[in-house]
Amino acid sequence: MGLCESCCVIVLCFMFLLLNPQFSYSMSCTTQKFTNNKLYQHCNDLPHLNCYIHWTYNPKISSLNLAFVATPTKPDGWISWGINPIGTGMVGTQSLIAFKNLNDTIVVKTFKLNSYKSIVQGELEYRVSNMEAMYSNEMMVIFASVELPKGMRELNQVWQVGSLVLNGKFPGIHDFQLENLNSKGKLDLMKGKNVNNGLEDSMAKNRNIHGILNVVSWGILFPIGIMIARYLRTFVDPIWFYVHVTCQISSYIIGVSGWATGLKLGSQSKGIMYNSHRDFGIALFCLATLQVFALFLRPKKEHKYRFYWNMYHHGVGYGVLVLGIINVFKGLEILQPGSKWKLAYIIFLSIIGGIALILEAITWTIVLKKKPGKSNINKLYDGQNGRQQPLT
Incomplete structure (x- = not known):
């Protein structure tokens, strides 16, 4: 469970950075x-x-x-x-x-x-x-x-x-x-x-909450959940499945909370529109909801429709991943919390991207060292020993 503990530390550190208030001082009117x-x-x-x-x-x-x-x-x-x-x-x-x-x-x-x-x-x-x-x-x-x-x-x-x-x-x-x-x-x-206007204070607070919830859900937890599904199965099968499901459902719940906060912000901000950010958010919410339903629609491994379900599940999952990361950057452009926050998120993506490359090489090495054949390659994607398919 070392990977899970590391993921939690990364999430908590990133939340601390986002919540840590920054102040800029200039000359006072008294001078x-x-x-x-x-x-x-x-x-x-x-x-x-x-x-x-x-x-x-x-x-x-x-x-x-x-x-x-x-x-x-x-x-x-x-x-x-x-x-x-x-x-x-x-x-x-x-x-x-x-x-x-x-x-x-x-x-x-x-x-x-x-x-x-x-x-x-x-x-x-x-x-x-x-x-x-x-x-x-x-x-x-x-x-x-x-x-x-x-x-x-x-x-x-x-x-x-x-x-x-x-x-x-x-x-x-x-x-x-x-x-x-x-x-x-x-x-x-x-x-x-x-x-200060009370409504403006409330809006500023809601904007920060909206940003933090969506960065943590779609920007951090969801990519980590996909990595757990793809790589952890080789080392801790079948524990990876339950960790993966827990991570992705948590990401969805947090993301829906962020989406609801965004709707409230929209109602408070008449005449102020961020069209692309809103459209990406709607598409992201719809795809993520479809992905959650995949858990209940999942056929058994031997079922003839399992191949098509896998295509649907993987395609939607990676679609949510891409849309989530893009919308995080669009949200950062709107909030403008400071260049270091954008840099911090880029560093985070670079770290998990590097970890993914390393784990990809290790996973393929382990799979290919086992008994050669098509069935072993399929295990990388369909679960070993007939285990369950990941929810990504």
Whole structure:
């Protein structure tokens, strides 16, 4: 059972790496000073895109004076801060956007975000004055005063950065990575702090759970289960069969849990689509379900349909293997947890691939050293001494 113990160690180590939180530190808003000597009562380090907001709220006149600081993704890019009066997302946001115009000067204009891909320049629902912008040390700053409705205690704020300005008039579409999609929260005007949106926290947690479950199931356990079926039978027959079935059923249960979490994420993320990742996930779930049914449809070894069942079982199993690995990489591209996680998974695949090559050579050597003949070659694929066929 040494191989099984090693597999468990690999899985646990990989889960620890995925669960180990990573933090990136940048300068704090408390260290930032403005050349025009403007001072503000509060400042907050916003949780995404390395952005900061300095602000003072006067409840007597419902006036919010602010300075929003961010780094555009490119020097000719743009930054944006806005208020969403109708929800917590980006759609419906009343935005202040700063960018370089055709004269290479920094301007601030007001836009309404009607959809993820549609913005309209025009006056906002809130009266905005004293708008100006500056660019220094690769960072842009938006200064403005916003007149808020009387009695407002908190507001839904949305911020964003982009890399392109179209014709010097309109900001281009921003990236749709997790950092961009999560750049929103509530600004508590009374307590002087930014409050993360509860739904966004839940979505971030579900995304991590979804990723971990699917990496462990389709990306780690399922390939290990196939290796157990193909190579362990030569050494521990018939124990390999029960270990293999246990491994693959566990992989399926974990994978279904990950798939269900993905469905929940989809319902929480209206307007956000990862089509190829979703399509691969649906195909993977369907094939894996067929593979589980193979356990109940498996004919006896002597049955005339056993040959066709073997073809079906092996074909679907390797199909699940390929789809699972591809979708793990697509999920890593979406989550963007850091290049080292992708590298860690590539190293894992390389290790089990190397082990598979070694075991393949050893297995064929053992089989061919026995009494020569077609029956011995068949044992490699059909189980020795009439044992059961693997569930791969």
